[in-house]
Amino acid sequence: MEMEGCAVTVRGAYKRYSHSSVVLRGLDLTVADATIYGLLGPSGCGKTTLLRSIVGMVRLDAGDIYVKAHQRHNVGYMPQELGLYEYMSIMEAFHFYGKLYGMEREEVKTRGRELAAFLELPDSKRLIGTLSGGQQRRLSFAVTLLHDPDLLILDEPTVGIDPVLSAAIWERLLEMTTCQRKTIIITTHYIEEAKQAHMIGLMRDGVLLAEQSPTSLMVSQGCDSLEEAFLALSQRQEIARFDDGQSMELSYPTTHKKTLPPLVDPCPYWKTNRFMAQLTKNTRWLMRNVHATLFFLLLPASIAIMCELVLSHNPGAHRTIGIVSPELTEGLATCTDQEYEGCGSYDRPFTCRFM
Template identity: 45%
Template sequence: MSELAVSVRCAYKKYGTSVVLKDFSMSVPRGNIYALLGPSGCGKTTLLSCIVGRMSLDGGYIETSARQYSSMGYMPQNIALYMTLSIKETFSYYGSVYGMTEAAIELRGAALAKLLELPPVDRIVETLSGGQQRRVSLAVSLIHNPEILILDEPTVGLDPILSDSIWKYLVKIANEDRKTIIITTHYIEEAKQAHRVGLMRGGVLLCEETPADLISKNQCESMEQAFLKLSYKQEISRQNEEISVPEVLPSKRKGVVLKKGSIFTTQCFKAELVKNGFFIWRNKPMLAFLFGLPLAVTFLFNMAIGHNPQGMRVAMVSMETPHGVYDCVVPPPPEMACNFTYPLSCRFAHKLRENGLELVPFDDVVTAIQASRRGWVWGVILIPANYTLSLLARFEHNLQTPDYFTDHGEINIWLDMSNQNIGTLLKINLVSTYNSYMQDVFDGCHWPQAALSLPFKMGPPIYGEKVANLNHYASPAIILLLIFYLPMSYTIGVLVQEKLLGVLERSMVAGEA
């Protein structure tokens, strides 16, 4: 018996409760073309995926004569090509993944382009017709001259003359170069050129013969009649005795006996880098997204976050004047710098307005605090009665200030700190406004500024700014988020697209070299 290139024994494969392969066994001699025939859904594609190692059996085992994955060529049922690459770039990508040199890829690509009558190699794949794309897909599976060639429906939609030339080429490399070819097809007549034919139906191999023996043993005039006859026999057998799948499968899968290469290779990395470069460059919306999103996010963040709040509404209750804040509408005249007939509470109110705060008058503290709890204002400022007189008394008596002047000479503030950022910025604004307002008072009266400041001095910061800017601290976090998010989103998008196109499985098969 000839040496076997592929051997499948007692194969079982289930998807949930559906059994796709039922005690399936097949033998493919080396240097033969093995045509696997059967209707859609009978398990042909699943079987091929198991042979190339992309799926595992639930029972049974598969053995091949190949010693490494690069010795196998695989053409899936769908096109499975990168649509944004040209034909030449497609050859270069898969050839590099298979470990070929650039010179070998160019020489082999030119020969395949002539054989398969491909359009100019600088054409982009997505601009080709369906038949041309299928021919490029076939060329990819042949680019590295594999020992075992696995083709899933390679001639679907092709011109009959071109299909005939492909079959002649397959017969030639099988006979002369001892290549082993497993091919699935719907066209039974073209399978007559194969050395062996396997008829498959419902996950079961009905027979495995040469085309001539298949016709003669079943006493038919054509392979279609033989297939129909065997299908009727199987249907009758099913009615009499249903094929059962044992609870414990006969044997665990031994696996495809192939030698795996290293996880990382320079050629695969370079091929992926070049492929993704062409993909991004030719996909202008993706290019705009990758470069435009960081710029847009950073710009919008710096425009919207970290600035001092403007137009903040703050409730103000002034007990010093008869009508509260309403008596502080007119600003103080310049000549009254040290004339305290104009209340200091009104000077403070004008200073708050100059610094961007919107004062909302209230008659009592209880109503003002209720307004803050309802979100109408961001805080409450209370100016006690006799504030101006009490503050001047504190300056005059210093350590001997009576308790009355101490209590009535200070401003009481309650802030809404539900938003820590806004609350902190508002607090800084109020403190800086108070300091500025008192400096104006001391300057107008020619009082020493040293008496106003605390008895310690803060020098300039060694690093950073005196007043912290939120943008300087949050921007690095935004940049790190983009560094993580953009590659992750791009990778997920590429993987999903490759999965839908079928190129992920093909690249994984080729990348195991």
């Protein structure tokens, strides 16, 4: 499935996590090249699941997804949850993710300084764990932009960010689509903010209610704001569902074909830059968690010392022990006069051999 002029296409997407928890219900979505697509909807409507399925983190039960970028390193994904390591500094985080992306060290430094200045991040030596929630979200956004991807997927990037900086971010995103031909999918709770997007998808209960530009959407619904348009479409959906008199679960496909991941990795098993990035990350963790490092080093040594103290003395120095065996009917006399005639002709009880 490939559509000319489209960066992302989703057709007939179905996904549920349990029989009663249907998240996507035959959703169709089209994102044009070099545009900002604003995905709006209430919490729990399936926005995050849709984005995760586009980047290949969630496998659909049914449906098709086409992503023009095709390879993982051409996509930048900023999730709702922060995927940052608190024991790293800001610049160390840039270098870690830069290595994962295969970037050169000097390129990471230059790009990191530029993004830190634009997003008003604090000193690059500060540990991520000491940053505020808003600063951490800005850093997460900077990491997403670090490798200059062709497709940006941003899950609520402006939450908790200063309005002035939020406006600057939107200005930067619009510049990226115009001058660099980037494609951006962005979710937000701020409906008025989404007016700056080229196209808007209004999502509710796992389906798209509308997919139009902000102006044409308000005109088609006869409304003066996006909130009013969303309300009108939601009410219309409720009326249609009541008139149909059928549960949405009844239309869920009973046979699912195996969907393929929309993004591929040219070398999924081994990459030296990934290995070095993980090695550096784990080394920093050990250096900055001294107590845990000492515990890991001293625990095996202490176990070995205790075993040496308890078990390595001369057995004669220990207390006398007794052996009770039903085999020895005549006591130790049973084991006297032992005779060996080859490997298989030992005719004494096993206890004799044990003693």
